Amino acid sequence: MAGHVNMMDDYLISNLPPETLRSALRLLVSQGSGTQQPFVEHVRARFHENPPRLEAPERLFPRDDIVVEECLAFVAQARCIFSCKLSRDSLPYLEHFVRAIPHASVRWTENGELARLLAKFDGDVVQAVQALKESHPEPSSGLLSSLNSLLDSLKSCKEYCDGATPPMLFPFIRARRQLRDVTEFLFPNAAPSCDTIERAAVAITTKVTGRPAVETFQLGSFVIPRLFNGLWQLSSPSWGSGTAESQETALLHAVESGLTAADMADHYGDAELIYGEFRSKLAPEVQSTLYAATKWCIFSAISTPVTTSFVLGGVRERCRRLGGRVELLQFHWYDYEAKEYLDILVELVRITVSHPELVATIGLCNFDSKHVAEACEYLIAKTGSVEIASSQVQFSLVDARPLQEMVHVCEKYGLKLLTYGSFCGGFLSERWLNQPAPEIYLESNQLTPSQRKYFDMIRSWGSWDEFQVLLRCLSTVARKHNASISNIATRWVLQQPAVGAVIVGTRLGVSDHIQDNLKAFEFELDGDDISSINLVALGSSREIMLDLFRRLGDCGNEYRRMH
Numbered sequence: 001m002a003g004h005v006n007m008m009d010d011y012l013i014s015n016l017p018p019e020t021l022r023s024a025l026r027l028l029v030s031q032g033s034g035t036q037q038p039f040v041e042h043v044r045a046r047f048h049e050n051p052p053r054l055e056a057p058e059r060l061f062p063r064d065d066i067v068v069e070e071c072l073a074f075v076a077q078a079r080c081i082f083s084c085k086l087s088r089d090s091l092p093y094l095e096h097f098v099r100a101i102p103h104a105s106v107r108w109t110e111n112g113e114l115a116r117l118l119a120k121f122d123g124d125v126v127q128a129v130q131a132l133k134e135s136h137p138e139p140s141s142g143l144l145s146s147l148n149s150l151l152d153s154l155k156s157c158k159e160y161c162d163g164a165t166p167p168m169l170f171p172f173i174r175a176r177r178q179l180r181d182v183t184e185f186l187f188p189n190a191a192p193s194c195d196t197i198e199r200a201a202v203a204i205t206t207k208v209t210g211r212p213a214v215e216t217f218q219l220g221s222f223v224i225p226r227l228f229n230g231l232w233q234l235s236s237p238s239w240g241s242g243t244a245e246s247q248e249t250a251l252l253h254a255v256e257s258g259l260t261a262a263d264m265a266d267h268y269g270d271a272e273l274i275y276g277e278f279r280s281k282l283a284p285e286v287q288s289t290l291y292a293a294t295k296w297c298i299f300s301a302i303s304t305p306v307t308t309s310f311v312l313g314g315v316r317e318r319c320r321r322l323g324g325r326v327e328l329l330q331f332h333w334y335d336y337e338a339k340e341y342l343d344i345l346v347e348l349v350r351i352t353v354s355h356p357e358l359v360a361t362i363g364l365c366n367f368d369s370k371h372v373a374e375a376c377e378y379l380i381a382k383t384g385s386v387e388i389a390s391s392q393v394q395f396s397l398v399d400a401r402p403l404q405e406m407v408h409v410c411e412k413y414g415l416k417l418l419t420y421g422s423f424c425g426g427f428l429s430e431r432w433l434n435q436p437a438p439e440i441y442l443e444s445n446q447l448t449p450s451q452r453k454y455f456d457m458i459r460s461w462g463s464w465d466e467f468q469v470l471l472r473c474l475s476t477v478a479r480k481h482n483a484s485i486s487n488i489a490t491r492w493v494l495q496q497p498a499v500g501a502v503i504v505g506t507r508l509g510v511s512d513h514i515q516d517n518l519k520a521f522e523f524e525l526d527g528d529d530i531s532s533i534n535l536v537a538l539g540s541s542r543e544i545m546l547d548l549f550r551r552l553g554d555c556g557n558e559y560r561r562m563h
């Protein structure tokens, strides 16, 4: 239960508008486990004291093609349950929602408001099941039965959609794929469930006619594009939710445009499953041009010694989800004091030699400069060479911390930087030029989790007014090159030392900036452009960047504070 607050705070909390309360909570939760844990525990206790009701199907879906308040409230409650790490408890709520559809005999039209809600719910199930997997649940018969029951509800819903006149598109393809995968993972020896839905892959034909003009670079033994499709955006429907079909179409468009590399992670929802299935449907000669980068992220202490079989298990799980080889496996570790990461890296590098069919190249993710250097030296001592190809870090005009040390360490050991946050979630674009600062949780603003993250980053860098000065400066340079602000922001990162590629956050089936982003390969920033941009972004003697470095610490520091 909540503790004591003074009368004025009590009055403030009672009267604040919800969006201000949300941003205040975000600030409190971001302070670390001291505030994050009581927050989540309080929400869990409230749920246990007063679990939400299972609304009758007719109240959830009273009429065709419309979304009523009761339906929105039910979905919101289900989201709260799995987001506060009660994913197991959320399963009956998810199942109830799916079963209510045939029960209420509700119908929807393509792109209507109900179809959009169901697409989002598809992403919710993906996220809930991912959270369940990450909670390492006891594989009990009760859990198996809950998972099978949810699968069975999806099967009934599919039969209902197929049998409707005219038939309706089954809206939960992603949920079904993720659920089957996680059930198989948790219960590898269980009999196949009653869900006998076909898995037949329909081949995709591509129109790849000669390579478009995409800049490339060498990473390990691969020559790959300097723009990656980043798939963190599949982790949650808060980025919007494309249908399985629209996601596949978007991936195909990227590949046909020459953007053949994707960045994923073990915890990015169903990103690996989507990408793996897509890749498997392509003709072998196209498949071989694709580049799958994913991550193995260890966020807490491991309860086993570092052996080859432990590390091989981690690699095999990524290949299982991707349905094939990982071209780049990027490793993240939670605590530099726990030194096991060094031997894990040695094992990973050895596995690229012993099992090249599983993983081709090893990289690091969110390591700081000191520990990139430490890992490289350790590998040299143990194996005779570095054999780590990349380091993934946040790098943008408002977070140029990598310039301080990271780029030098990477140059010294021959690593390439793969950068994220380089578009600031889209803030570095014309859309935000001459606009007031957004209220990040106001529903009408429809900000994404990336934008909330990078709004915080912008505010760490400077004021919103100063950010507007930066956007105006970029806009002037953009006009000179007949390019967009995003192109200039991308080009600036691409022209920094050691940078291999910029990872572009990609909302598959929701938004598409491929044609604009390819323009970043059509020009170079000259010395005058760089000087005018650096003056605003970094300061005349890089004091803005140095100050950030001092306050936030080196690359990736913020991720270790969270765990």
Ligand SMILES: NC(=O)c1ccc[n+]([C@@H]2O[C@H](COP(=O)([O-])OP(=O)(O)OC[C@H]3O[C@@H](n4cnc5c(N)ncnc54)[C@H](OP(=O)(O)O)[C@@H]3O)[C@@H](O)[C@H]2O)c1
Residues within 6 Å of the ligand: 229, 230, 231, 232, 233, 263, 264, 365, 366, 392, 419, 420, 421, 422, 423, 424, 425, 426, 427, 428, 429, 430, 448, 450, 484, 486, 487, 503, 504, 505, 506, 507, 511, 512, 513, 516, 517
């Ligand atoms: N290792 C890590 O810790 C870490 C952390 C974050 C991200 N990442 C990786 O990096 C990727 C990048 O994601 P991010 O969250 O950092 O986002 P980001 O790339 O900074 O921003 C992506 C957003 O920028 C907008 N955008 C892209 N091209 C544009 C253009 N030409 N014009 C206007 N707007 C454009 C789009 O917004 P709209 O869709 O709204 O139009 C897009 O969703 C992730 O998917 C993930 O693979 C890694």
